Structure formats: C-alpha cells, structure tokens
Amino acid sequence: MKKIARTLLLLFFIIPLASCGGEYTKIIERDFQVDTVDKISLSHYLRKTNTTETLDVDEKLDIEYVFSLFKSESVKETPISEYKTSENDCIEIYDVTYFFSDTSLSDYKLMYYVYDNTDGTVVYPNGEAYSFYGNAKCNTYDKIKEYFEAKNVSLELLYPWISELKLEDIQYIFFNEYASTVSPTYSNYAMNTYYKANGDKDIEKGYNFIKNAVVTKATDPFWDGVSEEALVFDLKDGTRHVLSQIANGFYVDGMYYEYQDFISFSTYYANSFLYYCNFDIYKNGVSLDIEFEPMKKAVFTANLYCDYVQQDKYLPYIIKNGDDEIHIIDDTTFYTLVQNKKTFYGLLNGDTFTSILDY
Numbered sequence: 001m002k003k004i005a006r007t008l009l010l011l012f013f014i015i016p017l018a019s020c021g022g023e024y025t026k027i028i029e030r031d032f033q034v035d036t037v038d039k040i041s042l043s044h045y046l047r048k049t050n051t052t053e054t055l056d057v058d059e060k061l062d063i064e065y066v067f068s069l070f071k072s073e074s075v076k077e078t079p080i081s082e083y084k085t086s087e088n089d090c091i092e093i094y095d096v097t098y099f100f101s102d103t104s105l106s107d108y109k110l111m112y113y114v115y116d117n118t119d120g121t122v123v124y125p126n127g128e129a130y131s132f133y134g135n136a137k138c139n140t141y142d143k144i145k146e147y148f149e150a151k152n153v154s155l156e157l158l159y160p161w162i163s164e165l166k167l168e169d170i171q172y173i174f175f176n177e178y179a180s181t182v183s184p185t186y187s188n189y190a191m192n193t194y195y196k197a198n199g200d201k202d203i204e205k206g207y208n209f210i211k212n213a214v215v216t217k218a219t220d221p222f223w224d225g226v227s228e229e230a231l232v233f234d235l236k237d238g239t240r241h242v243l244s245q246i247a248n249g250f251y252v253d254g255m256y257y258e259y260q261d262f263i264s265f266s267t268y269y270a271n272s273f274l275y276y277c278n279f280d281i282y283k284n285g286v287s288l289d290i291e292f293e294p295m296k297k298a299v300f301t302a303n304l305y306c307d308y309v310q311q312d313k314y315l316p317y318i319i320k321n322g323d324d325e326i327h328i329i330d331d332t333t334f335y336t337l338v339q340n341k342k343t344f345y346g347l348l349n350g351d352t353f354t355s356i357l358d359y
Contacts, residue, residue, distance in 0.1 A: 024074040024133045028124075032108070034067040036100050042066065043095035044141040045087060055144070060219040065147055069140055070096050070110065073122050075130035083121040083129050085113055094137060112137050155213040158252045161241055162210050171236045173197040173206040175264045178228040178275070194299065196269035206231065206263055210243065215257040221247050229262060270299045270348055279326075282318045292319055295326070298351050300334075304344035308333065314353065328353050 039058040045051070057066050087093065094112035111123040112132075120134035156162040175195040197203045210231075230244040244250055249258040273279075279292035314328035325337040331354055332347045347353070 024076055024131075026075050026077045026130070027072055028075055028122075028130070029072040030067075030070075030108075032098070032100070032105075034064055034071075036102065036105075037063050037067060037098050038101040039063070039099040040066050041095075041097045041099070042141075042144070043093075045090070045093040046141070047087060047091050053141070061217065062148070062151075066144060069143065070094075073130070073132045074136065075122065075132045079128050079130055080121065081129070083113065083123075083131075084115065085111075090114055091116060092137065092141070094140070114138060151217045152214050153217070153257065155210055155215055155243075158215070158257070159210075159241075159243070165207070165210075165233075165235075165241075167204060167207045169235050169237070170203050170207060170233060172232075172234040173203055173265070174232040174234070174269065176230040176232060178230065191271040191273060191302075193271055194269040195265040196267050197265050198267035202265055202267070206233070206265075209263040213259065215259055218249060218256055218258045220251075220256040221249070229264075231263065271302050271345070272296070272299050273321075277321045280320050282320060284316045285318075295319060299348045300345040301348060302343070302345055304333070304346055306333070306344055308335070308344070317357070 039056060040063055042055045042057065044053050044055075046053075057063055084090070085093075090113050092112075092114040094110070094114075096110045096112070098108040100107075106125075109125050112120060113123075114120040114134045114137050117135045117138050118133065120132050120137060121129050122132050123129045174197070177193045177195075197206055210233075228244055228246050230242050233241040233243075235241070245259055245262050248262065249256050251257075273296055275296055277296065279295045281288050281290060281292040308329045310327070311330045314330070317328055319326035319328075326334050327337060328334050329344075331352045333344065334347075334353070335342045335344045
C-alpha cells in the first residue's frame with residue numbers, strides 16, 4: 001500500500017513537469033567552447049521597471065559563469081517565421097553577444113524575447129527563430145547580478161585583524177615596491193623602494209583604505225616576474241601587519257582576489273636590496289663561504305653625500321654580489337661600488353654592521 005502511494009505521489013510531480021516543458025523537445029547547444037570566448041556583452045530589458053542594463057564580461061571566471069546560463073536551449077522542433085520583438089510584448093529581452101579570441105571568427109549574437117513564464121522566442125545569428133520555454137530565462141539577469149555581488153568581498157572579512165584595528169594603534173604605514181629581475185645588481189633598478197605615510201592625514205588615509213576596501217574574486221593571471229607591492233602597518237605595540245599584491249591581486253586560502261585601487265604614498269623613505277641578490281662576504285680577500293642573508297633584510301637611505309673615513313675594524317670586509325661590492329665605512333654607513341661608481345647609504349631601523357657581522 002505504501003509503495004502504491006509513493007508511486008502515485010511521484011506521478012503527481014512528473015505529470016505537471018511534462019505538460020509544462022514536454023513540447024520543447026529539441027535541444028540547441030552552442031557550437032563553440034567557452035575557452036574560445038574572449039568577451040560576452042549582455043544587454044537586458046526588464047518591463048517591470050522599464051529599464052535596460054548592459055554588462056561586458058571579460059574575466060575568465062565570469063565568462064564561464066555567464067556562458068553556462070546561455071549555453072543551450074530547449075525549443076520546439078520546428079522553426080518559426082513570425083514572432084514578437086516589441087518591448088510592450090516582452091517581460092524581458094536578452095541580447096547576448098560572444099566575442100572570440102580568434103579574430104577570424106565572427107561575433108555570435110543571440111536574442112531572447114520572453115513573453116511570459118511559459119513562452120518566448122530565441123533568435124540565432126543565422127536568422128532562425130524557435131519557441132522556447134519562457135521560464136528558462138525569467139530572472140536570469142538577477143542570477144548574474146547576484147553572482148557579481150558575491151564576487152565582491154570586504155577586505156576586513158579576509159583579514160580579521162583589520163576589524164580590531166583602531167587608528168590610534170598605528171605607529172607607521174609604509175608602502176613598499178619590490179623590484180623583480182633575473183640578474184640583479186646594486187644599481188638603482190635592483191633595489192626595492194619604500195614610501196612612508198607622512199603625518200597623521202596619510203596614516204588616516206591608509207587606515208580608511210583597509211577599513212573600506214572591497215576586493216573581487218578573479219582568475220589568477222599567472223604573471224611571472226611581476227613586481228610585488230606591499231602595505232606595512234607597524235603598530236605601537238610592536239605588531240606588524242602586511243598586505244601585499246602582485247599584478248593587483250593576492251591570495252587567501254588558495255583564492256585569488258584583486259584590489260580596485262591599492263593605496264600608495266609619495267614621501268620617499270628608503271631602499272633595500274632585492275631578495276634575489278646573492279651576497280658573499282669576504283675577509284682579507286678570502287671568502288667566508290656563507291651567503292650573507294642579513295643584507296637582504298637591511299633597510300637604508302640612499303645617495304648620502306659625505307667625506308668618509310673607513311673604520312679600521314671594517315677594512316678587512318667586502319660584501320659582494322657578482323662583480324659589485326659593498327664596502328662598510330662605519331657602524332651604520334656603507335657604499336656600493338658598481339662599475340667604479342660609489343653610492344653612499346645609511347642603515348635605518350636600528351640596524352648596525354656590528355649586529356649584522358655577528359651573523
């Protein structure tokens with residue numbers, strides 16, 4: 001008896017579905033793959049609000065999502081020659097145009113005229129038109145808008161420390177530009193550059209940025225050799241927080257996000273050497289056979305002008321990167337020798353060569 005009841009209940013659900021969509025037995029699919037699409041342009045008319053909205057989709061993840069909503073239709077078997085296109089006759093109209101990475105391919109345009117939740121017409125680039133089940137496209141544009149809204153995430157949600165941060169907690173903010181090159185030297189282009197928030201207004205600008213920033217989920221561009229930038233927040237309690245970006249983006253839990261506008265400062269602060277430099281230290285002309293990592297962590301001012309007297313205790317030491325040399329003058333001063341050109345620098349942040357050479 002229970003088995004009969006279950007069967008009748010199943011038939012109760014199947015019969016209405018068959019009566020609604022059963023006439024639309026022909027399936028027409030796109031004859032191209034999503035990975036060939038370079039951009040999708042979408043226009044949507046909604047009679048309820050008498051508005052038309054347009055959208056250009058050119059990001060890989062977004063193209064894949066929008067493509068999935070318009071990749072096929074269930075239509076009636078026979079094409080039709082007469083159909084309505086007036087806005088007065090349609091509750092929704094979709095104009096969907098595909099553009100391809102292969103420029104030899106022509107654009108592909110689809111038109112969907114939705115008359116009500118059971119009836120509509122789809123028109124293909126060759127001019128053929130078919131009746132389709134209108135409900136298949138009703139509110140599709142709402143889904144697309146919801147998708148894009150879900151892509152935008154508050155930076156505060158990704159980094160919980162931001163929600164706890166107060167303006168008065170911040171000691172300094174630095175904006176860092178980390179250079180990138182295959183064969184670094186000590187020349188200016190092979191140094192990272194640091195900029196410092198100059199006063200309370202700049203610090204407040206940096207604070208407001210992270211409190212209000214909204215980032216967007218995106219496809220990882222996989223760009224090699226692109227320079228990295230970072231915002232460094234040094235707090236009064238000694239805590240340090242770093243936000244970084246490469247090619248406008250960053251990763252959290254394996255997901256790639258992009259900033260809309262990554263904040264920077266214009267007040268020059270300091271330099272550091274590239275991470276990729278290989279520093280060897282020599283004493284009295286003999287290599288100590290160690291890669292001298294502390295020089296990668298040192299932060300220093302640039303282009304000092306001074307009459308120097310090299311302290312005796314530093315005379316035996318030369319730090320090399322290939323043919324380029326660092327000569328230590330005193331506990332906080334050094335110069336680089338690059339193709340016979342000397343440039344003078346001073347260590348910052350309490351670093352000294354006494355502590356560095358203890359390495």
